[in-house]
Amino acid sequence: MILTLAERIREVETAFAKHQTDKLTHGYAPVYATVKWGILDILELGVYRGASVRAWLDLFPAARIVGVDQSEPLDPTTSERYRLVVRDYRYAIEDIHPGGFDLIVEDMYHYVDSQVEAARLYYPRLRPGGMYVIEDVHVSNISALEAGLVAAGLPLGEIIWTGPWATPPLRPDDRLLVMTR
Ligand SMILES: C[S@@+](CC[C@H](N)C(=O)[O-])C[C@H]1O[C@@H](n2cnc3c(N)ncnc32)[C@H](O)[C@@H]1O
Numbered sequence: 001m002i003l004t005l006a007e008r009i010r011e012v013e014t015a016f017a018k019h020q021t022d023k024l025t026h027g028y029a030p031v032y033a034t035v036k037w038g039i040l041d042i043l044e045l046g047v048y049r050g051a052s053v054r055a056w057l058d059l060f061p062a063a064r065i066v067g068v069d070q071s072e073p074l075d076p077t078t079s080e081r082y083r084l085v086v087r088d089y090r091y092a093i094e095d096i097h098p099g100g101f102d103l104i105v106e107d108m109y110h111y112v113d114s115q116v117e118a119a120r121l122y123y124p125r126l127r128p129g130g131m132y133v134i135e136d137v138h139v140s141n142i143s144a145l146e147a148g149l150v151a152a153g154l155p156l157g158e159i160i161w162t163g164p165w166a167t168p169p170l171r172p173d174d175r176l177l178v179m180t181r
Contacts, residue, residue, distance in 0.1 A: 041127075089122075
């Protein structure tokens, strides 16, 4: 079945709403709707209750998902396609399979230092054609984040603001920084 982009955005919004991840109210559906349906490997840094993991399981039916979180999620998700690594992201890289990922989502505490450090560690695991997403970039942090990425030898990436989709539509922390490879 081939969907139009508008239909896929609707599908992503529906999954985000069903699983109650704040990716919906941040307005991120149009960006994730551009990720290929058939991707095979997803890594999410910062899982919390597993809401976004369950959305990825719905949205990418062929994908194996690795989640990293420093604390055991309160509502663990079980699926043959999902593996959780309970560890601080700085010490989890050895537990991540070396084959790489098509989508890496960094949704931890949104401090610039950890955003840069996580990208330094995990961006090299992004496959060609893949997408590395840093979520919830606060407008006041954009310059520091870009400077940190450049200093770490990483690509600048692109700041994306999906403002009109966010609820409410004017929030300071609903920017994404997207790096491709
Ligand atoms: C915003 S929540 C994740 C929400 C989830 N991605 C979703 O959309 O439903 C942030 C999570 O990042 C985790 N986290 C924060 N700092 C971390 C670190 N240093 N290493 C691993 N996980 C961390 C927290 O434990 C928390 O569960």
